[in-house]
Amino acid sequence: MKLWVIEALKYLGGAGWLRMSVxxxxxxxxxxxxxxxxxxxxLRWAAQQLRNEKN
Structure with missing residues (x-):
């Protein structure tokens, strides 16, 4: 799921709703x-994990 989140954020320019992954x-x-x-x-959980890893 983390890869889906990263891919979606790249597509959306770094921020946005992750519906495109679906x-x-x-x-x-x-x-x-x-x-x-x-x-x-x-997806929300994966996004939160990525945020936590960044800190």
């Missing part, structure tokens, strides 16, 4: 089973 990885999310239902939480 559009790009929709098929993977659907095939993953439960991640389809938890992706928003998972």
């Amino acid at each position: 559009n790009k990885y929709e098929q993977e999310l659907k095939a993953s089973g439960s991640m389809l239902y938890t992706w928003q939480y998972d």
